[in-house]
Amino acid sequence: MAASLPLDPSKDAGGCPTTEDWTELLIETLRRPVQVSYGTSRTVPVRAQEKGQPPVFCVRLHRSFSEAPMDVCEALARWLLVGRRARKACTLLDDWIDQRMQREPVPPHSAPTLHPDGTTYDLGTLAQEVLAQCFEGHFGEGRPIPELTWGRRARSRSRHSLRLGSFDPLTHVIRLHPVLDQAEVPRWFVCFVLAHELLHAKWPPKRGSGRRWIHHGAQFRAEEAAHPDFERAHEWEKLQLPGLIRSARQGTTFRAKRSRRLRDLIGRKGGR
Numbered sequence: 001m002a003a004s005l006p007l008d009p010s011k012d013a014g015g016c017p018t019t020e021d022w023t024e025l026l027i028e029t030l031r032r033p034v035q036v037s038y039g040t041s042r043t044v045p046v047r048a049q050e051k052g053q054p055p056v057f058c059v060r061l062h063r064s065f066s067e068a069p070m071d072v073c074e075a076l077a078r079w080l081l082v083g084r085r086a087r088k089a090c091t092l093l094d095d096w097i098d099q100r101m102q103r104e105p106v107p108p109h110s111a112p113t114l115h116p117d118g119t120t121y122d123l124g125t126l127a128q129e130v131l132a133q134c135f136e137g138h139f140g141e142g143r144p145i146p147e148l149t150w151g152r153r154a155r156s157r158s159r160h161s162l163r164l165g166s167f168d169p170l171t172h173v174i175r176l177h178p179v180l181d182q183a184e185v186p187r188w189f190v191c192f193v194l195a196h197e198l199l200h201a202k203w204p205p206k207r208g209s210g211r212r213w214i215h216h217g218a219q220f221r222a223e224e225a226a227h228p229d230f231e232r233a234h235e236w237e238k239l240q241l242p243g244l245i246r247s248a249r250q251g252t253t254f255r256a257k258r259s260r261r262l263r264d265l266i267g268r269k270g271g272r
């Protein structure tokens, strides 16, 4: 049988690939039973897994693949066939997916509930200070300030690490770990973590060479290093992290460790 690869060009004139077109294309390329369906996941726009007995290769594509041009269709087929070794196809596919996902509206149900007012620290108040101190003129018209919230007080299971803050570019929300909302965590440290996450909003992740995501790029690092509390914040984190992890795991009150070096550093800066 003559391969109908790529999709029948006659369908390209205004025609969009249906799931049947995709199935046909992928069976031709992969030479195995395939079933294609459309979905709405922005975070996993392509999901492929073998299911059932006899096995069928089930491919779920974001619905925007119904508007994919022919070269993208071919690139996807090639990627499913040989994986990341298909470098050119991967680049083409990644770029197209990035572009398309940016156009997709964020579904309303993903809007998180916000709790900026903690028991010790109100993130709104702290953010005002941080913005005035480090982000003068950056946020405003067309560049909204991210929403702020404390994370949920679920017990952490990790023994070795703790994510103190995060910025979600999709929902535009900065979330701080509730372990920081305690009296023995200095106010300036919480402000520093907030500044770090606000820098993520200012310098969103971008793809570097080798298609890896760069979260802390050169500009990000330079601005963070220029923060007046950069040094003592890193020193404080290094010293207190085991205690913070314990507090997050056990749900107990955090007690800060004392250290002369830190006291000297903080002393120079002046208290909290």
Ligand SMILES: [Zn+2]
Binding pocket: 196, 200, 215, 216
């Ligand atoms: Zn970061």
